Amino acid sequence: MSASLPPLTALRAFDAAARHMSFAKAAEELHVTPAALSFQIKSLEEHLGRPLFRRLNRAVELTEAGRALAPGAAEGFAALQSAWQAARRQGDDTTLTVTAGPALTAKWLAPRLYEFAREHPEIDLRFSATLRNMDLERDDVDVAIRFGDGPDEGLYSLPVRKEWQTPVMTPELAAQYPTPDSLRDAPLIHDDSITFLQPPCDWPAWFRAVGIEFVPEHGARFSNADHAIDAALAGVGVVLGRRSMILKDITEGRLVAPFKTAIETKGRYRFLCLPGAEKRPQIAAFRDWFVAEIEKTAHVSDEFEIIPVEKVTAP
Incomplete structure (x- = not known):
């Protein structure tokens, strides 16, 4: 049994098969043939020196070793995906993905967005209207606009008017x-x-x-x-x-x-992003526009x- 890490492709094949509990579905996800996926998993088992799956008639199940490996493999690939997306975003000054609640999107943001688009035609603005808690490190989202009173620990948080x-x-x-x-x-x-x-x-x-x-x-x-x-x-x-x-x-x-x-x-809207991300050109532009739009109606x-x-x- 080798102490060195196995090939990434073999680990990826195992991760997909462990999530689906199916070699066929894992092969479909990875766009490879079932035979190729089975070969990758077999090579991983040889590298480990013990089986990771029990092959049943029409299904597979994890062995004890497979159950030990599956959580770490899933977390590892999720962390890699997050890091890759973060690295890509660092070099992208033209795409901005924003999440806000459905109500704010419908009643406040959507009617005003043409102004931002007109002022910043170089920015490709994408919206996700949801109240789901977003992980700005893992999800492909740059800015979250949320209502409430926080806390916003670990984030750049700019509260606006109550x-x-x-x-x-x-x-x-x-x-x-x-x-x-x-x-x-x-x-x-x-x-x-x-x-x-x-x-x-x-x-x-x-x-x-x-x-x-x-x-x-x-x-x-x-x-x-x-x-x-x-x-x-x-x-x-x-x-x-x-x-x-x-x-x-x-x-x-x-x-x-x-x-x-x-x-x-006691609640208010907050403009949220990862610390330091507020300095990226498209995020700074959207933040300044968002605050200015709110101030336009402050006199009401x-x-x-x-x-x-x-x-x-x-x-």
Whole structure:
């Protein structure tokens, strides 16, 4: 049994076969014939001096040695893939991959991206609209925009303005519910996408901000903020809308915010990337554009009395 490492191609064949528990599927993944893959694994077993698989009639299973090798092989190839992608990105100043939540992408980013594309035609911008936790070292992503209050340990993190919420509705509904107190009888829409924030930034908190003790017992509930806003646009009811999600619809008159009291959440959007990556030209350009776009609408906050949610927390 040799103490030296075996050929990388043989280890790769083993890794694929161990993941699929099938020589045929592993061969398909690696674009080789099953015979070629079987030869690679056999050479690996000869190098080790013991079998890695038990060959059954229509399946394979790992031996004790195979079970010992499989986790390390998988981690090793994942680390190699991550390092390779990181090395490629270091030399690429024209491609930028950004991940943001579906709601922010639909309601804020997408309507504005033509401005960034016009200002930076040299950058090939790619988007992944997801809330999945991304590993910026392993995943092929340069920038993540996330909402909340962190923590963002080990990352470059640039927080932007805190979000606030205020009731918004169609102009027709606004005529039916002209006062905060009248909202007790209105069909209220609940945005459950930020229920993770503490203290809660919800309808009871807003009602307390205007001096009303009221806990709604009914109303449509949505797990995505953009779906809650779309329901309000359709006239379903009144939603406690976040600043970033409602500004465009308010500016264009589809929604109105008749009550000038808002509650400020403890969460905010953060621009995240690996430490040092913020200096790469395309990331710096997107960061500066992102911050500038937010500041363009900062004056809208002057129209509201914005009350931190901590001040209206239920006793």
